[in-house]
Amino acid sequence: MTKLADNINPHIYEKGTEREITASDLDENVVDEIDEREIFDLIRNINDPEHPLTLEELRVVEESNISVDNKQNTVDVNFTPTIPHCSMATLIGLSIRVQLLRALPSRFKVTVKVAEGTHASEHAVNKQLADKERVAAALENNNLVQIINQCVAIK
Amino acid sequence: MSAWLECSISEEIIKNKEIFSDTPSIISDIMAGHLDITNLVENMAGVLTNEEVENREQGMKFFTKILKELPPDYLNETQVKFISRFYIDRLKDNHRIIPSVLEGYLAIIDMKHYSTALNGEFFTVLFREVPCQSQVRQDRYNIYRILNLLNKNPEYLKTLGPDFLYGFISAMDGERDPRNLLFLFSFLPTFLKHITLGHLVEETFEVISCYFPIDFHPSPDDPAPVTRQDLANALCPCLCAVAEFGEQCLVLLIEKLDSSLRIAKLDSLALLKESCKTFSAQTYGPFLKTLWSSMNREISHKTDEELKMLAHESLSALVSKLATTANTDQAFENFVKGVLISMQTAIAESTTVAKFTQAAKVLLTTANASKESCVIITKSMIPAIVAYYEFKPSTKLQIASIDFLGDLYDMAKHWGALDEIQSQAIEIPKLCLIAVSNPSKEYQIAGFKNIIRTKDLLQSDLVLPFIEVLIHNVQHSQDENLLSISVTTVHTIARKYPEMVMDIVVKGKCDLDNLIDDKTALQKRLNLLTNLASIDEFTKVIISEMLKIIRTHDEDAPKVIEALNSSMSDISLYTENKLSEIESDHGLIDSILGWILKELHTGSEESLSHGYKLIATTMSSLPAEKQERILSKYADVLEKCQKDEAYFNILECLYRSLRQSIYNPNFERIMHLSIDVALKSDDKAIRTKACVVIAHLINKVGHGQKFELLYETLTNCLLNYESEEETLLQRLILLYGWLTKALIMRGSDKFLCWLQKIIAALSSPVYCKLAAEAIRLIMFVHPDALNRTFYPIETLLYKQRMYENFTSLTQNFVPASEDVKEAFYVSWAFVLENLSKNIVSREALKILPIVIESLDYDNKEMLLVMTDLLCYYIEYQPLVVAGSLQSAIPRLAKLTRYPKSMYVRVNSLQCFSEIAKSYSTVLLLPYKQDVLAELAPSLDDSKRFVRCYAVAARTRWFLVGAPGEPKEN
Known part of the structure; x- marks a missing residue:
């Protein structure tokens, strides 16, 4: 028997609009800094492992939960699992991490965490996501990589 | 002597297999009259009635072969009758004989003199003696083919009675072969329509319905498989072929619609849609409540688009079916109201636009199905949505509700139901007014768009408040979109209420008589007025006033000219006829030229060029004879040109838009002059204009002598400049x-x-x-x-x-x-x-080397074109580029850091994305690590636009050859 999803009927939220392209975006001489919105755009379209929906539609990631510091070269992402006992939380966190590793310049130090108080085993999940070796080990597991790749692949 | 002329043929058939290849000779003997078919039968008696089953089988096979090869009109009625009787009799024989009998009978039925009456006899024996489902596939197929032939004679089919039908359904009961089923389903609908079902309705339906919903997977080694969809499409019309199936069909359909299987739902919805073609509206009566609750569930499905679409289609079919009894039966109204109530609830509860539009779409589908449903829906939805708007949901929802009102209005207009909903519909413009009174740009744009759609509803008492807002926008808005939609809205209102707009706008707000006294936002007011001037009622008043300003050489004349130029070059506003009319009524060119001539040396470059453009546009709208008249009127420009090259600007705008038929003797002089200016003038713009004049003259002059003459003038003239x-x-x-x-x-x-x-x-x-x-x-x-x-x-x-x-x-x-x-x-x-892309594709082999070679050179414009082309080739003709990847990839990698243009960087990054998508993993793997390293710097590009493409390309390359790659190699 196939496993049913943890949250069978999640609440779906509105998709935000695409970032508006301003005149300065098209001006060759203006330098655009990497900002929160840009990080959000990188991860909003990651697919949920259980539903054909994006993390944005499930409001797992939100622009307000992201912070970027271009001077210190740090990026912090907090995400909110749909339900407090979601078994996919680690997987979602890992997908976000992988996507950011691939899509951000290497100067950034990326931290991905479960937003405070939104998950039953918040501490354990955060520990797993922060542990470089565990992440590296997970990425050597072909099955896991396959699922993550399917999540981050652009539809 | 051939064996078939004697009894020995029987022996031959038994012993000698090769005799089967002699049948063509036998046929020709029969045709030539050497042999009578009855004699042949007599001669074959030995084998046809042989005691050994094996020999009888040979005999029947042989005779069947002959029957098949005989021309269908050769045998006469008695002969056919005799032979068919014989074949019918053979049905009682051993099972090994049956295949040839069936095959032979098929040939007989095709004969010209075959009498349909024999069918009855054949089927009685067939159904009694031959258990269809025990035969092999091909024989079952032959039986169905014989049955199908009855379709040719529907009258006869009616006389066959219940026993035949019973035999028929027992024969097909339990058929499992997909091809046979496909064949059966293909003729069943017509077959069932022509036969009296009597007491066998239920049984017949059972036999067909056991296949629903089709669950079938073709075998993987089938070269031409029958797909599940083929079978499902064919089965659908059988299940609702006759009205008698109605109740059973709907019970089945509702049961399967509630199943958890996706295909069961899809098939049920398709069946519901199809069934509306045959079943009467009354049939649905008892089931409507259940049907709607099931459909409502599918129609509000969150992610499955196909299911949702199909649910919409079947809802539409059902509503239009029920609408046929709208006047006699309450059921229709109850059903539509049921839909209405569920969707109103859904709208009221919706928190996102997606949910709102989903419910709105269901209502629109229902309204679109029939006039009656449209009236019911619009009558109650328009007030409901107006109330909803005032309830102040989120901005996006309010805007969506304005759009929805427009959709409802369009629907009512489509069905011609506007009179019936008059009292509700007039609320729409009022709501639009509320929306546009909001200072936010989104509300205003939505409101104006909607008032343009529903312009017919606009009452005169609302014109003034609308105009207030509009004129304010026109004068003060900084936003291009809002500005242009405001102007369009004024235009739309002006077409409906010309007098009012004339009073309020032209004479009031914009105060035409003292137009230029108020300098603020003058240009925007002028733009509005020139736009309005395209409406017949306004043309005279506005244009003559504006030309007066130009003729008096007021300081604001350039602004007027600019406004006129921008409106008049818009073909959707000013048609050719309209322009030509304005020219003849008001002398547009004369006034503008008068102004230009005076300002020629003092006016600013820009305002003069507006004037030149305006003249060229007006000239091009005139018919040939009027153009000639104007040319002759201003013939002296040519003289002035020779003294002062500034006049060349005027010459150019007069001559640029001439029609092809015009030729006058001045052309040669103009040619001389233009060449002189083109090569000697110090002003680059004037030189270009001279070239344009030369090009226009050479291009447009009529074929033959005129062209030769002018061309010769040109070449002679150029000789002087060597x-x-x-x-x-x-x-x-x-x-x-x-x-x-x-x-x-x-x-x-x-x-x-x-x-x-x-x-x-x-x-x-x-x-x-x-x-x-x-x-x-x-x-x-x-x-x-x-x-x-x-x-x-x-x-x-x-x-x-x-x-x-x-x-x-x-x-x-x-x-x-x-x-x-x-x-x-x-x-x-x-x-x-x-x-054209056609040629680009066809000549790929020639063009590609040039494209790749050129990537080494540093010219922004060229690199843009070439990277674009390369991207096109990778996407549409990957095979051509495959061999050159090795030389293309390093060049492209260098261009991802091209400092002079972000678009070149974007294009080359896009090439990388396309490469990853188009080629097989084997081909790409050798490059993967290098490409990932080369693309890394682009992730930190100074432009966000470029980073966006870099991310797309790099994340895609990460997937090359990795597990979970979305590509089948």
């Missing part, structure tokens, strides 16, 4: 470009010598850049010359001819230096950019 001086040569090259363009466009072969001169210049280090410029002139559509508005002679495919000639002329091109080489590729870029 010199080695550098500036002159530079000007000449550009002139050659214009000439080539004019000639190649009109399809004349004379362009070749000019093109050769340009190519010659291309090989010189000094002039190569200008030669590339000349090639650009030839290939690009110039906004002010030789484009469609100016009536040029334009042959088809001239760009393709240019490509071909350029290819052949540069075949042996040996560039002397790097500069020349760069100019060479730049010229190529101009040629290729404007080529």
Whole structure:
């Protein structure tokens, strides 16, 4: 028997609009800094492992939960699992991490965490996501990589 | 002596298998009259009635073969009757005989003299003696084919009675072969329509319905598999072939619709849609409640688009079916109200636009199905949505509700139901007014868009408040979108209430009489007025007032001219006729020219150019004779030109948009003058205008003598300018470009010598850049010359001819230096950019090496074109590029860091994305690590736009050869 999803009927939220392209975006001489919105755009379209929906539609990631510091070269992402006992939380966190590793310049130090108080085993999940070796080990597991790749692949 | 003329044939058939190949000779003997078919049967008696089953089988096979090969009209009625009786009798024989009997009977039925009456007899014996489902596939197929032949004679089918039907359904009961089923389903609907079902309705339905929903997977080694969808599509019409199936069919359908299987739902919805063609509206009566609750569930499905679409389609079919009884039966109204109530609840509960539009779409589908449902829906939804809006949901929802009102209005208009919902519909403009009174841009745009849609509803008492808001926008809005929609809205209202708008706007707010007294936002007011002037009622008042300003040479005249120019060049506002009318009523050209002549040396460059453009646009709208009249009126411009080259501007705008039929003796003089100006003037703009005049003259002059004459004038004239001086040569090259363009466009072969001169210049280090410029002139559509508005002679495919000639002329091109080489590729870029994609694809093998080679040179414009082309090839003709990946990838990688243009960077990154998508993993893996490393710096590009593409390309390359890659190799 196939496993049913943890949250069978999640609440779906509105998709935000695409970032508006301003005149300065098209001006060759203006330098655009990497900002929160840009990080959000990188991860909003990651697919949920259980539903054909994006993390944005499930409001797992939100622009307000992201912070970027271009001077210190740090990026912090907090995400909110749909339900407090979601078994996919680690997987979602890992997908976000992988996507950011691939899509951000290497100067950034990326931290991905479960937003405070939104998950039953918040501490354990955060520990797993922060542990470089565990992440590296997970990425050597072909099955896991396959699922993550399917999540981050652009539809 | 042939064996078939004697009894020995029986022996032969038993012993000698080869006799089967002799049947053509037997047929020809029979046809020739050497042998009678009855004699043949007699001769074969030995084998046909042999005691051994095996021998009888041979005999039947042999005889069946002969029957099949006989021409269908050869046997007479008695013979056919005799033979069919014989075959019917044989049905009782051993099972081994049956296949040949069936095959033979099929041949008999096709015969011309076959009497349908024999069918009854055949089927009685067939159904009694032969258990259909115990036969092999091919024989079952033959039985069905015989049954199908009855379709040809529906009258006879009716006489066959219940026993036949019973036999038929027992025969097909339990059929499992997909091809046989497909065949059965293909004729069942017509078959069932023509036969009386009587007490067998239920049984018949059972036999068919056991297949629903089709659950079938073709075997993987089937070369031409029957798909599940084929079977499902064929089964659907069988299940609702006759009205008698109604109740059973609906019970089945509702049961399967509630199943958890997706295909069961899809098939049920398709069946519901199909069933509306045959079942009566009453049939659905008892099931409507259940049906709606099931459909509602599918229609509000979150992610499955296909299911949702199908649910919409079946809802639409059902509503239009029920609507046929709208006047006699309450059921229809109850059903529609049921839909209405569920969707109103859904709308009221919706928190996102997606949910809102989903419910709105269901209502629109229902309204779209019939006039009656449309009236019910719009009558209650318009007030409901107005109330909803005032309930203040989120901004997006309020805007969505305004759009929904527009949709409802369109629907009512489509069904001609506007009269019936008059009292509700007039609320729409009121709501629009509330929306546009909101200072936010989104509300205003939505409100104006909607009032343009529902303009017929606008009552006169609302005009004033709308105009207030609109005029405020027109004068003070900084937003382009809002500004243009405001102007359009005023235009729309003005068409409906010309007098009111005239009073309020033209004479009131914009105060035409004292137009220029108020300087603030003058330009915007002028734009509005020139826009309104395109409406007949306003033309006279506004245009004459504006021309008065121009004629009095007021300081604001340039602004008026600019406004006139921008409105009048919009073809959707001012048609050719309208412009021509304005010119003859108000003397537009005279006034403008009067102003230009006075300002020629003092006016600003920009306002003068608006004036020139306005004259050219107006000229081009005039018929030929009027154009000639104006030319002769201003013939003195030519004289003035010779003294002062500034007048050349006027000459150019008068002559640019002449129609092809016009020719006057001045042309030769103009040609002389233009060449002189084009090569000697110090003003670049004037030189270009001179070239344009020359190109227009050469392009448009009629074929034959006139052309020859003018062309000769041109060549003779150019002889005077042969010199080695550098500036002159530079000007000449550009002139050659214009000439080539004019000639190649009109399809004349004379362009070749000019093109050769340009190519010659291309090989010189000094002039190569200008030669590339000349090639650009030839290939690009110039906004002010030789484009469609100016009536040029334009042959088809001239760009393709240019490509071909350029290819052949540069075949042996040996560039002397790097500069020349760069100019060479730049010229190529101009040629290729404007080529139709057809040719680009066809000539891929020739073009691709040039594209890849050119990526090494540093010219922004060229690189843009070339990377674009490369991307196109990778996407649509990956095979051609496959061999060159090794040389293309490093060049592209370098271009992802090209500092001069972000678009080049974007294009090359896009190429990388396309490469990852188009090629097999095996081909890409060797490059993967290098590409990932090369793309990393782009992730930190200074432009966000570039980073976006870099991310797409790099994340895609990460997937190459990795588990979970979304590609089948």
